[in-house]
Amino acid sequence: MLDIRSLSKKFGSGAGAFHALKSIDITIEEGEFFTLLGPSGCGKTTLLRMIAGFEQPSGGQLVLDGKDIATIPPNHRPVNTVFQSYALFPHMTVAQNVAFGLEARGTNPAEVAPRVDEILEIVQMAHLRDRKSSQMSGGQQQRVALARALAPRPRILLLDEPLSALDLKLRKQMQFELKRLQGELGLTFIFVTHDQDEALTMSDRIAVMEGGTLQQVASPRSLYDHPANRFVAEFIGEANFLPGTIVDGKLFLAGSPPVPLLREKKSRGAVAVMIRPEQVVVGATSEKAITLDGRVESLVFSGTDTHVSLRLQNGTTLSLRSPNTSHAGTALADGQALQVSLPIDALHVLPEETADAA
Amino acid sequence: MAEKRFDVTHVPGAALIAGVTFLALYVPVLILVVNAFNGGDMAGQWEGASLRWFAAALDNTAFRNAALNSLIVAVSAATVATGLATMAALAVSRGRPVKGQGGIFIILNQPLLVPEIVFAIALMIVLARLKQVTGYQGLGYVIAAHTTFCIPFAFLPIRARLAGMDLTLETASMDLYASRFYTFRRVTLPLLLPGILAGFMLAFVISLDNVVVSSFVKSPGQETLPTYLMSELRRNLTSEIYAISALLLFASISIVAASWVVTRTKE
Ligand SMILES: Nc1ncnc2c1ncn2[C@@H]1O[C@H](COP(=O)(O)OP(=O)(O)OP(=O)(O)O)[C@@H](O)[C@H]1O
Numbered sequence: 291m292l293d294i295r296s297l298s299k300k301f302g303s304g305a306g307a308f309h310a311l312k313s314i315d316i317t318i319e320e321g322e323f324f325t326l327l328g329p330s331g332c333g334k335t336t337l338l339r340m341i342a343g344f345e346q347p348s349g350g351q352l353v354l355d356g357k358d359i360a361t362i363p364p365n366h367r368p369v370n371t372v373f374q375s376y377a378l379f380p381h382m383t384v385a386q387n388v389a390f391g392l393e394a395r396g397t398n399p400a401e402v403a404p405r406v407d408e409i410l411e412i413v414q415m416a417h418l419r420d421r422k423s424s425q426m427s428g429g430q431q432q433r434v435a436l437a438r439a440l441a442p443r444p445r446i447l448l449l450d451e452p453l454s455a456l457d458l459k460l461r462k463q464m465q466f467e468l469k470r471l472q473g474e475l476g477l478t479f480i481f482v483t484h485d486q487d488e489a490l491t492m493s494d495r496i497a498v499m500e501g502g503t504l505q506q507v508a509s510p511r512s513l514y515d516h517p518a519n520r521f522v523a524e525f526i527g528e529a530n531f532l533p534g535t536i537v538d539g540k541l542f543l544a545g546s547p548p549v550p551l552l553r554e555k556k557s558r559g560a561v562a563v564m565i566r567p568e569q570v571v572v573g574a575t576s577e578k579a580i581t582l583d584g585r586v587e588s589l590v591f592s593g594t595d596t597h598v599s600l601r602l603q604n605g606t607t608l609s610l611r612s613p614n615t616s617h618a619g620t621a622l623a624d625g626q627a628l629q630v631s632l633p634i635d636a637l638h639v640l641p642e643e644t645a646d647a648a
Numbered sequence: 649m650a651e652k653r654f655d656v657t658h659v660p661g662a663a664l665i666a667g668v669t670f671l672a673l674y675v676p677v678l679i680l681v682v683n684a685f686n687g688g689d690m691a692g693q694w695e696g697a698s699l700r701w702f703a704a705a706l707d708n709t710a711f712r713n714a715a716l717n718s719l720i721v722a723v724s725a726a727t728v729a730t731g732l733a734t735m736a737a738l739a740v741s742r743g744r745p746v747k748g749q750g751g752i753f754i755i756l757n758q759p760l761l762v763p764e765i766v767f768a769i770a771l772m773i774v775l776a777r778l779k780q781v782t783g784y785q786g787l788g789y790v791i792a793a794h795t796t797f798c799i800p801f802a803f804l805p806i807r808a809r810l811a812g813m814d815l816t817l818e819t820a821s822m823d824l825y826a827s828r829f830y831t832f833r834r835v836t837l838p839l840l841l842p843g844i845l846a847g848f849m850l851a852f853v854i855s856l857d858n859v860v861v862s863s864f865v866k867s868p869g870q871e872t873l874p875t876y877l878m879s880e881l882r883r884n885l886t887s888e889i890y891a892i893s894a895l896l897l898f899a900s901i902s903i904v905a906a907s908w909v910v911t912r913t914k915e
């Protein structure tokens with residue numbers, strides 16, 4: 291178990307100082323596939339490099355198995371990294387690369403060769419064991435980098451955007467294999483990506499980061515269904531936001547009579563109401579819902595469904611999906627008046643961001 | 649890429665200039681080499697091909713001593729210079745910026761800043777006194793002097809090699825339980841080796857053909873190959889001098905070629 295406690299990182303000092311990480315708290319469980327997700331520059335690599343030991347924290351603790359490892363140099367941490375550029379040693383063969391960590395650690399030479407064979411077997415690279423690492427394709431280098439990091443049996447494997455250099459097809463395949471490998475080994479993976487699809491399909495839990503702060507830590511499902519704030523809702527998937535107010539447990543949306551909410555009992559003042567496009571129902575529904583009227587602004591065909599952009603009477607735009615199996619989808623036309631229902635259960639009430647009010 | 653670029657080879661007369669330059673550079677050398685194989689007694693009068701002057705040169709003790717001295721000086725100076733240049737290159741590109749980094753460059757570029765003859769005279773004055781005080785007259789002075797101007801030549805290829813090296817390789821090594829020294833021994837040094845070899849050979853060749861510093865610094869009776877040739881030339885031009893020059897040329901070419909091959913294959 292890795293406990294990240296109030297970890298912060300400041301680059302530089304004085305007026306030019308830059309806070310790359312601001313007091314991060316995460317507990318990563320044993321055997322978990324944990325993903326750090328966020329836009330470029332949000333501090334994912336910085337956090338990973340601090341766990342690996344390449345960067346010294348400015349504050350906070352990194353507790354691994356009850357011991358603070360924050361000041362231990364990287365070569366004494368039971369943590370290995372798969373680098374984005376792979377960083378294979380070009381003057382060594384595949385087998386020599388994989389043996390490196392074992393040898394540097396002073397493993398009994400009699401145990402090195404069997405371990406190298408075993409791990410090369412696992413990543414299906416045994417047939418290329420004597421190849422120079424510079425003479426391989428991206429996918430092959432990726433496997434060797436993985437084998438090299440796994441060979442010394444680390445407690446945690448760190449992966450910094452390991453798949454970003456691969457083409458889409460290989461990338462999908464490696465996503466699947468990484469996930470399978472992680473499950474089989476029962477090893478803790480901390481995986482960095484800025485690709486939300488990759489994060490959603492692979493992770494047990496995801497930490498969404500932005501500007502050096504943690505926005506939310508949750509499972510893919512609950513990040514999608516219950517985003518903590520507007521940033522998370524927008525970063526993971528697509529989202530509609532409607533301005534509203536909550537008074538005495540009733541939601542007031544422009545263009546609709548007030549409706550009682552199930553989860554909200556108190557008054558919250560101005561809020562943003564979030565709903566995913568695929569949860570907006572065209573026409574009426576038997577569920578408890580808010581109905582709104584609008585006019586179709588644009589239609590974009592995308593195979594299984596059509597992306598509809600609706601201009602509501604109150605001026606905001608709402609995007610929704612119209613499945614192409616139904617006749618309703620084919621019947622829609624530009625400029626047409628349309629009534630939609632927003633099921634109460636699909637609505638998420640988020641705090642209205644102060645930045646919007648300003 | 650279809651864009652037309654300025655292509656210097658299309659300038660009228662470019663081929664001519666190139667041809668003339670090439671001739672000016674290599675024809676005299678070619679004449680020297682041909683003359684080295686002259687079988688006649690008189691230098692410059694062709695009397696059939698022969699290796700007799702090479703044999704005469706190899707039989708000549710003065711030449712052999714001078715050649716041995718040159719070899720000792722070049723090997724020692726190039727070795728020390730390469731060692732120092734490697735450390736300098738590592739310090740400049742690996743350590744955090746040290747105080748007085750600019751100073752390092754001034755030291756390294758001394759041979760470019762200070763005219764060789766000025767440096768030679770200055771050394772002569774200082775070393776004459778030193779020889780008097782210590783009583784030591786050996787090759788050490790020449791070696792030390794050669795080391796100084798060999799350093800920048802050794803430094804350049806090493807520095808270039810280091811600059812092109814991926815820093816994450818060293819990070820990866822540290823990540824894989826390697827200490828700093830283990831990382832240097834198994835990652836940095838092997839990857840740097842072609843640069844170090846190239847630097848060594850360049851320094852070796854530079855030392856091998858130095859005349860100015862050697863003549864001013866050497867003790868009486870000491871000769872390196874170039875100073876020996878100079879003094880022989882002052883007496884008379886023999887075919888043996890051609891032969892010795894040719895030997896020096898072959899040595900130089902083989903070293904440069906070897907260095908080229910080494911850096912090529914190690915890429
Ligand atoms: N050594 C450094 N000195 C100063 N600032 C740095 C340093 N390293 C990173 N930063 C800054 O810290 C912030 C976070 O960088 P980091 O590399 O962690 O981002 P990231 O989330 O990995 O982004 P990306 O997805 O582009 O890789 C960036 O704004 C970056 O400019």
Ligand SMILES: [Mg+2]
Pocket residue numbers: 334335336
């Ligand atoms: Mg990064």
